Amino acid sequence: MESLKKIYEGNRREFGNIARLKNFSAEKFQEFEALGLPNRFKNDDWKYTNINRAFPEDLSYLGLSDTPDTANAPELDSRYYDIHIANGVITNLNFKLDGVSVGHGLSESWDSIEQSLSRYKIKNGVEALSQAIAGNIVTLKVDPATIVDKPIRLFFYHGHQLEKSLVNSLVLIEVGRNAEVSILEDHIGPVESKDTLNHSFFISIDDNASLNHVKIQNTGSQTSFIDHSKITLNRHSRYKAYNLARGSHFARYELSMLLQGEGSEATFNAAYTTVEGQHLDHHTIVDHAVPNCVSQQLYKGITSDGGRSVFNGKVFIRKNAVGTDASQMNKNLLLGDQAEVDTKPQMEIDADDVKCGHGATVGGIDPDQIFYLLSRGVPKDRAIMMLARGFLRDATLDSLDPLLKERINEELEHGLAAYVQ
Amino acid sequence: MLNISGLKAKVGDIDVLKGLDLSVSAGEIHAIMGPNGSGKSTLGKVLSGHPEYDVVSGDVNYEVNFKNKDITTLSSDERAKEGIFLSFQYPVEIPGVPNEEFLRASFNALCKHQGVEEMSAEAFADFVRSKAKDMKVDESFLTRDLNVDLSGGEKKRNELLQMAVLSPRLSILDEIDSGLDIDSLKIVGEGVNKLRNEENSFVLITHYQRLLNYIEPDFVHVLHDGKIIKTGDKTLALEIEDKGYDWLI
Numbered sequence: 001m002e003s004l005k006k007i008y009e010g011n012r013r014e015f016g017n018i019a020r021l022k023n024f025s026a027e028k029f030q031e032f033e034a035l036g037l038p039n040r041f042k043n044d045d046w047k048y049t050n051i052n053r054a055f056p057e058d059l060s061y062l063g064l065s066d067t068p069d070t071a072n073a074p075e076l077d078s079r080y081y082d083i084h085i086a087n088g089v090i091t092n093l094n095f096k097l098d099g100v101s102v103g104h105g106l107s108e109s110w111d112s113i114e115q116s117l118s119r120y121k122i123k124n125g126v127e128a129l130s131q132a133i134a135g136n137i138v139t140l141k142v143d144p145a146t147i148v149d150k151p152i153r154l155f156f157y158h159g160h161q162l163e164k165s166l167v168n169s170l171v172l173i174e175v176g177r178n179a180e181v182s183i184l185e186d187h188i189g190p191v192e193s194k195d196t197l198n199h200s201f202f203i204s205i206d207d208n209a210s211l212n213h214v215k216i217q218n219t220g221s222q223t224s225f226i227d228h229s230k231i232t233l234n235r236h237s238r239y240k241a242y243n244l245a246r247g248s249h250f251a252r253y254e255l256s257m258l259l260q261g262e263g264s265e266a267t268f269n270a271a272y273t274t275v276e277g278q279h280l281d282h283h284t285i286v287d288h289a290v291p292n293c294v295s296q297q298l299y300k301g302i303t304s305d306g307g308r309s310v311f312n313g314k315v316f317i318r319k320n321a322v323g324t325d326a327s328q329m330n331k332n333l334l335l336g337d338q339a340e341v342d343t344k345p346q347m348e349i350d351a352d353d354v355k356c357g358h359g360a361t362v363g364g365i366d367p368d369q370i371f372y373l374l375s376r377g378v379p380k381d382r383a384i385m386m387l388a389r390g391f392l393r394d395a396t397l398d399s400l401d402p403l404l405k406e407r408i409n410e411e412l413e414h415g416l417a418a419y420v421q
Numbered sequence: 422m423l424n425i426s427g428l429k430a431k432v433g434d435i436d437v438l439k440g441l442d443l444s445v446s447a448g449e450i451h452a453i454m455g456p457n458g459s460g461k462s463t464l465g466k467v468l469s470g471h472p473e474y475d476v477v478s479g480d481v482n483y484e485v486n487f488k489n490k491d492i493t494t495l496s497s498d499e500r501a502k503e504g505i506f507l508s509f510q511y512p513v514e515i516p517g518v519p520n521e522e523f524l525r526a527s528f529n530a531l532c533k534h535q536g537v538e539e540m541s542a543e544a545f546a547d548f549v550r551s552k553a554k555d556m557k558v559d560e561s562f563l564t565r566d567l568n569v570d571l572s573g574g575e576k577k578r579n580e581l582l583q584m585a586v587l588s589p590r591l592s593i594l595d596e597i598d599s600g601l602d603i604d605s606l607k608i609v610g611e612g613v614n615k616l617r618n619e620e621n622s623f624v625l626i627t628h629y630q631r632l633l634n635y636i637e638p639d640f641v642h643v644l645h646d647g648k649i650i651k652t653g654d655k656t657l658a659l660e661i662e663d664k665g666y667d668w669l670i
Contacts, residue, residue, distance in 0.1 A: 390517025
């Protein structure tokens with residue numbers, strides 16, 4: 001906690017004379033101090049996951065201006081409308097587009113940011129902390145009726161001279177009425193990094209708008225990766241998300257989805273891999289607040305010896321949410337006797353006339369499938385990789401932009417190579 | 422090409438093969454018939470190295486580059502690379518693995534073993550489509566996941582396609598006729614006849630003489646209680662069809 005206080009104070013000094021921001025930050029830090037970091041013995045949502053692993057006492061403060069060496073910055077990629085975010089700060093972008101605006105916390109009107117953030121309830125200390133130290137909020141707005149012709153990429157990377165730092169980023173995304181856009185989040189970083197990456201995304205999708213959202217986590221295996229995503233869907237809006245997580249020392253994904261507009265549809269799929277020494281935890285909350293909405297979740301994970309994966313999903317179907325169609329599934333493939341999976345899909349249904357299904361499976365590779373591939377000359381390591389990739393593949397969404405699908409396939413191939421050594 | 426002598430094998434604690442002898446030369450087709458539970462499918466599994474089947478004693482010599490090699494110590498993929506192919510009685514469904522991708526991985530594994538250059542995805546796409554045409558297999562099989570949602574007959578035809586692509590030296594077809602309607606049986610029969618030549622051999626494991634109307638065997642063997650108890654020519658199959666197995670046991 002001492003280290004976090006130092007980080008907060010260092011961060012606050014850099015806000016200079018922006019009083020509103022300073023006040024906001026102080027308020028959120030007070031909230032953090034009151035809530036504290038989630039305690040796994042007292043809070044069931046943290047039963048399997050020790051957040052202290054992500055916040056060690058020797059975590060250092062990383063200055064807002066301490067961006068990675070720009071001489072070695074990755075190049076912008078013309079296949080995307082590319083936005084580079086280094087250590088939580090926008091450093092580069094390759095477009096100027098009618099109907100799409102990209103902003104920055106210190107330059108934007110703070111009022112509108114504060115107003116947007118106030119719509120989302122803070123659930124725990126980590127969320128309060130991430131707002132307390134978020135000087136550089138990134139805003140991305142897609143104006144009503146704007147159809148964006150290629151994916152917008154948020155390219156997150158980090159790097160600096162310090163041993164262990166907290167890299168904090170907060171992104172506000174608003175998709176206007178009837179707009180359509182695809183967003184790719186790429187997360188990379190130095191292989192040897194021991195940083196804690198704390199990301200928050202606040203996404204609002206207005207009436208009849210559509211957002212396809214792919215997240216690919218490729219950060220070093222020693223990093224701690226925390227992701228809070230809060231998504232609000234309005235009338236007849238559509239959200240399709242795919243999350244590819246390659247696992248790391250510590251990873252926690254928290255997804256809260258609120259279906260507050262009638263006729264909205266959300267699909268959230270994830271594919272993940274966890275290897276020795278890694279801990280990967282997915283917590284999802286889907287809240288059906290109004291009638292006739294659809295939500296689907298398919299989480300598929302491979303856990304190998306010495307790795308641990310957690311899935312905890314809750315779907316709430318509120319009293320008046322009749323006509324809801326909700327499904328939630330977590331499927332696990334275990335490679336080895338020392339792999340551990342804790343899975344708990346849950347549904348709370350308070351409405352009649354709804355269609356709901358949830359479940360979880362945990363199992364190993366089918367020996368008959370292995371034998372079939374071997375009998376055709378495919379070596380065992382390659383056979384396991386083909387089966388593992390096949391297992392994860394059906395979580396890929398067919399309707400995504402071809403470029404994003406291609407990226408996902410490449411990543412699946414690349415990420416699974418670790419299993420066959 | 423293949424010399425089996427005194428082969429004893431078990432699955433778990435159960436003895437299934439109890440001293441089997443069989444000799445197959447290049448260019449020959451052998452049919453193995455026998456009542457249920459006689460060990461026919463076990464023979465196929467043992468020859469292709471299924472991990473649940475243990476060889477207890479006996480020799481299985483397979484000729485590789487004019488030298489006899491005991492294959493019982495080789496892993497399944499090594500046997501496949503030496504040209505041994507087992508067509509499964511129940512081909513396994515593998516979701517998420519497209520047929521063409523699987524076939525290319527398999528084909529290239531064999532190329533690599535034989536020191537031949539591996540084939541690119543583009544070149545393989547043409548190659549596999551020409552084989553599909555030869556074997557009268559619908560091209561749409563290629564883009565589907567391996568054996569997923571195929572009917573029993575379609576799965577068997579997919580096995581035939583794999584055989585055409587990999588051109589094995591020794592093919593063991595385990596009840597390739599089961600689950601086939603007459604038209605499919607004819608297609609499979611024609612396919613095998615197209616693939617047969619003086620260099621390769623086939624072992625057909627079957628219950629019914631019907632298949633042998635389409636693929637003419639050089640030898641017919643009757644397997645009972647883990648041993649071959651009678652060997653004859655194709656007329657033996659007709660006799661079995663007529664009289665059953667009782668007179669032999």
